[in-house]
Amino acid sequence: xxxxGCDVAALNTVDFSNHTxxxxxxxxxxxxxxILDLWSGLKQSFLDDFDMMLSGYVPGAEALRAVGRIAxxxxxxxxxxxxxxxxxxxxxxxxxxxxxxxxxxxxxxxxKADLCLPNQFEAELLSEVKIxxxxxxxxxxxxxHSRYGVPHIxxxxxxLPDETDPDTPGNKKTLSVVGSSMTSTKQPRAFKISFPAIxxxxxxxxxxxAALMVVRMREAVCDASTSTEPGLDTRRSWLxxxxxxxxxxxxxxxxxxxxxSMHEVLAKTAEGLERRLEEMVRGVKTGGVNGNGNGNGNGNGxxxGGVGKKQMQVLKSKAAELKLVRHLDSLRRPKVVFRAxxx
Numbered sequence: 001x002x003x004x005g006c007d008v009a010a011l012n013t014v015d016f017s018n019h020t021x022x023x024x025x026x027x028x029x030x031x032x033x034x035i036l037d038l039w040s041g042l043k044q045s046f047l048d049d050f051d052m053m054l055s056g057y058v059p060g061a062e063a064l065r066a067v068g069r070i071a072x073x074x075x076x077x078x079x080x081x082x083x084x085x086x087x088x089x090x091x092x093x094x095x096x097x098x099x100x101x102x103x104x105x106x107x108x109x110x111x112k113a114d115l116c117l118p119n120q121f122e123a124e125l126l127s128e129v130k131i132x133x134x135x136x137x138x139x140x141x142x143x144x145h146s147r148y149g150v151p152h153i154x155x156x157x158x159x160l161p162d163e164t165d166p167d168t169p170g171n172k173k174t175l176s177v178v179g180s181s182m183t184s185t186k187q188p189r190a191f192k193i194s195f196p197a198i199x200x201x202x203x204x205x206x207x208x209x210a211a212l213m214v215v216r217m218r219e220a221v222c223d224a225s226t227s228t229e230p231g232l233d234t235r236r237s238w239l240x241x242x243x244x245x246x247x248x249x250x251x252x253x254x255x256x257x258x259x260x261s262m263h264e265v266l267a268k269t270a271e272g273l274e275r276r277l278e279e280m281v282r283g284v285k286t287g288g289v290n291g292n293g294n295g296n297g298n299g300n301g302x303x304x305g306g307v308g309k310k311q312m313q314v315l316k317s318k319a320a321e322l323k324l325v326r327h328l329d330s331l332r333r334p335k336v337v338f339r340a341x342x343x
Contacts, residue, residue, distance in 0.1 A: 021203030032066035057089040061101040080236035086113035087210040111148035119157040145182040151237035154179040189246040190343035212258040220250035252340040260334030277319040
């Protein structure tokens with residue numbers, strides 16, 4: 001966000017040595033009192049004049065309630081001019097990352113957000129609709145709009161039975177995001193963007209997507225306000241008039257640019273991944289730092305090429321770290337090649 005021109009104040013909900021994709025980490029989780037104390041410090045120094053907020057991983061129910069209190073306070077004083085982007089990080093692929101008591105708290109907060117960014121599993125948890133095909137996906141979106149009143153939704157990491165896109169070169173495997181901005185009667189205006197899947201596991205892609213959406217959504221709304229939708233930036237939740245087609249929504253324009261950036265960065269990260277991994281494996285074998293962070297050794301169990309399983313997980317995670325700083329041009333000036341389609 002800072003590389004794209006945003007002034008950012010970060011309130012950390014965890015203080016970890018590294019992301020949890022490594023399978024090992026040190027550090028602490030922020031208590032609700034700590035989060036609110038930091039917020040109090042910002043207020044007393046007049047550093048609380050925010051117009052957008054992005055919330056992500058919050059490991060406990062009480063800490064999540066504290067984050068929700070901050071968002072509600074900012075929204076209450078801004079008279080519709082504050083925009084909350086909620087990434088309800090709970091889990092993926094059927095597995096929870098957080099305690100079960102966090103789920104109902106998110107259900108209580110999601111209706112207060114302006115834009116919600118769940119993955120497929122999280123959308124199922126929030127809507128209580130099992131997403132198995134495009135029909136059930138549409139039902140989940142309808143529930144999030146009608147029951148909770150969420151103005152804007154983008155569901156990420158969608159993997160449905162029809163995910164082979166005929167427009168993808170070579171008929172390769174694709175993934176999709178589906179977004180929607182509701183009408184004044186809480187009806188969906190849904191679109192889908194498909195893109196080629198990269199055969200690699202990356203950590204932090206959800207965080208990257210959310211951060212870029214904050215910037216690109218605001219940018220798209222400002223662009224529309226000076227052209228096709230005068231005054232959109234002053235409307236509550238930046239909701240377009242009912243006559244605006246799904247493909248012309250600022251949400252769709254923003255998602256197209258975000259996916260352009262992400263695909264470029266992920267592709268460039270994947271390019272040198274095998275070489276980086278081979279170099280790190282050689283380093284471990286010849287006396288470099290191992291996956292336990294304490295010198296030589298094979299870690300836990302037998303792995304690949306004489307390297308322990310635990311070490312190999314750590315080395316693969318390190319090799320797949322997103323190369324953001326090296327590819328700022330992809331963040332700032334992406335090529336928009338994946339276009340939204342109306343659902």
